[in-house]
Amino acid sequence: MTKTLRRYKLHILRVIFTASVLVSPALFAEGLPEKIEDAPAQASENEAWTGIDVSVVGKYAAKYGRPPRDPYINTDQGDLLLFVFTAAGVIGGFIIGFNARKIFYEKNQ
């Protein structure tokens, strides 16, 4: 009985974890609607849901004469960033889950 209960709990935890990993990239993608090169002129820390990497770091860098520019490999184009974040979240989640199972749940450890 206890074992079945524990198995159900684990199953629920796994579903919650997978859902949170899958939802997180979507949240981030919505947080970066503008191109980074335009950010310093437009963004401020008062804008809703802007990432502070853009609103604070970008703003002060521009103020001190070093505005940010596009990365060398620019994945911030259309839905590409969403795809990359989703893939990274899924792979990261898989690695965490796989190793957590190995370390904390397998009996021969």
Next chain:
Amino acid sequence: MHITEGILPARWVLTWFAVSMPFVGIGIYHVKQRKRQMPAYLPLVGMLGAAVFVFSCFPIPVIALNGMATSHPCGTGMSAVLLGPFVSVLVAAIALLIQALFLAHGGLTTLGGNIFSMGILGSFSGYFAFKIAQRCRLRLFWCGFLAGMVSDLFTYLGTSIELGLLVIGKGGSFPKAVAEIFGVFMMTSQGVLCVVEGVVVGFVLVFVYKRRPGILLQLGVIKDDKNPAQV
């Protein structure tokens, strides 16, 4: 805290790389040493590496004094307590490199600076906060809480210092710039998020203690796995 491509001038790019690389090298050496002593060490490094990667690009919406913003925790406090500060720097460096290469997050020229703030300052401050809390005989949860919170604060202090250094030679005041940027970080989101990160690290340590206390014992995080009072 990710400093984007193009923000740091060449002299600071080189300086931060020169400061960070020895820590990464020592981290690699520590991993090689520890994996021989403890079979579960590599899976643990893999798990915490992935956790630091996910944590540090996981934007959490926060409503704080300066309005609504998203920001991310760092995870280096947790990895520093469990893996040691040098290995935590290595783990942070790998996470930041992948983010700079594929996620348009941070930058390749600013990688040294980002490793300094999140990897070095975050890991060592979290590690020492944990050790000091243990010496004060706080319970494991609160030791983890302080490690997570302090590492988050120091990471953002590091970023503030790196940005504040840009005013040197332009007639600005360095301490004033650092205080201003750090204050904005705290008011915008990090004042709330550092507490959240502390709670997460505290719960993770308690979970590991309850599930596999032997791991904490082998890693040297706790001295006695038969003493429930420390949880």
